[in-house]
Amino acid sequence: MSETSSNVSGATPASPEGPGWGVTLKLSADTVDDATPIFATAHVEGAVEWTDLEFRYRWSLDVEEDGPLHGSSGVYDDQSQWGFIPPQTGSFWLCVSVRHKHTGVVMEASRWVTVQEDESFRRPPLPSADAPSVVEVKDVSMIFNIASEQFNSLKEYFLALARHELKFKEFRALDHIDFEVKRGEAFGLVGTNGSGKSTMLKIIAGVLDASEGSCKVTGTIAPLIELGAGFDMDLTAKENIYLNGALLGYRKEFIDAHFQDIVEFAELQNFMDMPLKNYSSGMVARIAFSIATITEPDILIVDETLSVGDFLFQKKCERRIKELVQSDGVTVLLVSHSIDLVERICDRVCWIEKGKMRMVGPTDEVCDAYKRLAG
Amino acid sequence: MEEAPSTGVPKAQRTSREDAWYPAGERNASILRQLVSKDFKLKYRRSALGVAWSVLNPLMMMAVMAVVFSALAGRSAEGIPSFPLYIILGNVTFSLMSESTSQGMSSIIGAASLLKKVKIDRWVFPIEKVLFAVVNFVFSLIAVALVMGFVGISPTVYVLMLPLLVLYLGTFCAGLSLLLSAASVFFRDVMHLWGVVLTAWTYATPLFYAEEILPGWLRSLEVFNPMYHYVRYIRELVLYGRMPSLKLNLACAGCAVVSLAVGALVFRKNERKFILYI
Numbered sequence: 001m002s003e004t005s006s007n008v009s010g011a012t013p014a015s016p017e018g019p020g021w022g023v024t025l026k027l028s029a030d031t032v033d034d035a036t037p038i039f040a041t042a043h044v045e046g047a048v049e050w051t052d053l054e055f056r057y058r059w060s061l062d063v064e065e066d067g068p069l070h071g072s073s074g075v076y077d078d079q080s081q082w083g084f085i086p087p088q089t090g091s092f093w094l095c096v097s098v099r100h101k102h103t104g105v106v107m108e109a110s111r112w113v114t115v116q117e118d119e120s121f122r123r124p125p126l127p128s129a130d131a132p133s134v135v136e137v138k139d140v141s142m143i144f145n146i147a148s149e150q151f152n153s154l155k156e157y158f159l160a161l162a163r164h165e166l167k168f169k170e171f172r173a174l175d176h177i178d179f180e181v182k183r184g185e186a187f188g189l190v191g192t193n194g195s196g197k198s199t200m201l202k203i204i205a206g207v208l209d210a211s212e213g214s215c216k217v218t219g220t221i222a223p224l225i226e227l228g229a230g231f232d233m234d235l236t237a238k239e240n241i242y243l244n245g246a247l248l249g250y251r252k253e254f255i256d257a258h259f260q261d262i263v264e265f266a267e268l269q270n271f272m273d274m275p276l277k278n279y280s281s282g283m284v285a286r287i288a289f290s291i292a293t294i295t296e297p298d299i300l301i302v303d304e305t306l307s308v309g310d311f312l313f314q315k316k317c318e319r320r321i322k323e324l325v326q327s328d329g330v331t332v333l334l335v336s337h338s339i340d341l342v343e344r345i346c347d348r349v350c351w352i353e354k355g356k357m358r359m360v361g362p363t364d365e366v367c368d369a370y371k372r373l374a375g
Numbered sequence: 376m377e378e379a380p381s382t383g384v385p386k387a388q389r390t391s392r393e394d395a396w397y398p399a400g401e402r403n404a405s406i407l408r409q410l411v412s413k414d415f416k417l418k419y420r421r422s423a424l425g426v427a428w429s430v431l432n433p434l435m436m437m438a439v440m441a442v443v444f445s446a447l448a449g450r451s452a453e454g455i456p457s458f459p460l461y462i463i464l465g466n467v468t469f470s471l472m473s474e475s476t477s478q479g480m481s482s483i484i485g486a487a488s489l490l491k492k493v494k495i496d497r498w499v500f501p502i503e504k505v506l507f508a509v510v511n512f513v514f515s516l517i518a519v520a521l522v523m524g525f526v527g528i529s530p531t532v533y534v535l536m537l538p539l540l541v542l543y544l545g546t547f548c549a550g551l552s553l554l555l556s557a558a559s560v561f562f563r564d565v566m567h568l569w570g571v572v573l574t575a576w577t578y579a580t581p582l583f584y585a586e587e588i589l590p591g592w593l594r595s596l597e598v599f600n601p602m603y604h605y606v607r608y609i610r611e612l613v614l615y616g617r618m619p620s621l622k623l624n625l626a627c628a629g630c631a632v633v634s635l636a637v638g639a640l641v642f643r644k645n646e647r648k649f650i651l652y653i
Contacts, residue, residue: 206494246409295395
């Protein structure tokens with residue numbers, strides 16, 4: 001009996017006598033792209049009832065067992081198939097342990113899989129001139145009256161009024177910004193800290209009104225700006241999903257139907273009835289991200305949010321955003337002072353510096369100029 | 376690529392946009408629903424008696440006041456069929472106003488983090504607090520019913536007009552909340568001041584004393600106290616079991632309309648500037 005299992009490639013009997021059955025591991029592919037999940041399936045042969053078996057999967061980078069990165073599917077369960085999303089490129093060792101519920105015998109099988117650089121992702125092509133625009137920023141200026149922000153009480157206000165000090169100093173956060181974003185584009189906004197990127201984004205998101213000029217936006221917006229705004233820490237995760245969904249404008253039936261998807265993407269199945277205040281900030285961000293990206297908005301606004309969560313989740317987020325970038329209907333606006341992500345994802349970029357528009361055009365041109373600034 | 380189960384990666388593409396998003400009008404309704412249910416859950420979370428407090432609280436307040444003020448009222452309360460019922464009606468009506476305005480006042484500042492990131496109609500927040508106070512008011516009507524049973528006053532057909540009172544008073548509170556929430560964004564002083572105003576208003580309204588004890592000049596001033604009209608209205612319906620006069624109806628409706636008009640106007644004129652101050 002033990003011969004059966006050793007004849008099959010990759011099978012390793014865990015018990016020397018052999019329990020009368022053996023296991024092999026099948027993979028959806030031996031070589032995959034970075035962005036693709038791998039499906040591992042345990043195949044069991046021999047005299048054993050399928051329902052008596054439980055499965056557990058482990059993975060490790062570069063070496064068997066405890067590589068520099070490793071993990072598992074969790075505890076033993078009835079799922080003979082497991083979807084594994086590699087966190088990076090490289091050689092991964094995948095191993096399944098199959099345990100007999102009654103005898104306690106464990107059989108293992110392992111395989112190697114190579115994960116390559118994702119070649120499939122392409123930045124969206126430059127839009128044609130007649131493509132419909134979803135965001136039209138026309139000659140937008142934003143002027144803050146610096147003094148006006150400092151009155152927090154009536155007394156201060158009237159004192160200043162009496163002293164005729166109510167003249168405001170003007171501060172131009174944005175100065176005649178002008179660009180257009182076409183449908184299906186991935187548009188980047190770059191600039192150093194305090195350059196006005198976030199102000200521009202707030203104007204596009206509709207929370208701030210421009211002092212001069214106009215900003216026309218067509219379609220629904222899903223903002224990924226500071227994940228978790230609108231969460232109530234005393235509510236459970238489940239209640240927060242419904243509350244946040246409503247704030248984003250989702251239908252209740254839609255959240256009902258996709259609740260499981262949201263939870264699965266966030267990988268927080270076991271924590272749904274826990275108040276959010278007991279969550280770590282990374283867990284909160286996971287939930288927020290999966291709510292905001294569960295459907296295809298017309299416009300997805302992404303503001304430095306990929307720096308949350310652990311690296312596995314960051315990878316997942318980036319993959320999800322790329323997925324949205326590649327679907328035709330979705331326009332992605334990406335704001336970042338890290339040029340890296342912008343270069344990978346965007347087709348066109350606008351560079352704002354000290355409130356003034358320095359450049360707008362194809363990614364490579366603008367990014368090269370921006371990098372030259374950094375030296 | 377092959378389709379495989381349990382990938383952990385949801386395929387959002389399956390949903391069309393119309394299925395996912397509410398059109399603008401329904402969206403606000405759904406936000407209001409979710410916010411009210413949130414407030415409701417949070418109010419009673421971790422309390423052993425939970426929602427029963429909505430009934431118990433007005434009952435206990437009434438008991439305390441009835442004991443204290445029956446003695447003080449002396450002969451002035453003689454014309455009142457039941458002094459405890461008189462007190463609880465005044466209290467629950469007044470607290471609908473005080474709760475909704477004090478909560479509504481800080482609602483915009485409280486929603487600051489949200490308003491800075493997501494485009495949401497700003498009036499939703501003060502109005503939600505009014506709706507929440509109305510929900511609580513409805514629960515406290517159970518306490519009123521219990522008191523009625525206890526003191527042996529049976530309801531007349533006019534209690535069916537209670538929704539009209541809720542409409543009048545709710546509108547009045549909505550206007551006031553809009554006004555206060557806008558004012559408090561620019562001047563936080565308002566938040567401290569309003570507590571004092573509410574206390575003064577409580578004493579100025581005949582909640583736990585018969586209006587007969589007021590000196591003549593003060594009594595004639597009550598005409599300008601909107602809460603005086605609303606409290607009288609509910610007492611007409613429940614305590615005396617009679618139709619409120621047309622004059623009283625007009626007074627209640629008038630206060631509501633003026634309040635809403637002023638509140639909405641001030642709110643609309645200033646709401647675009649909120650984000651600079653929160």
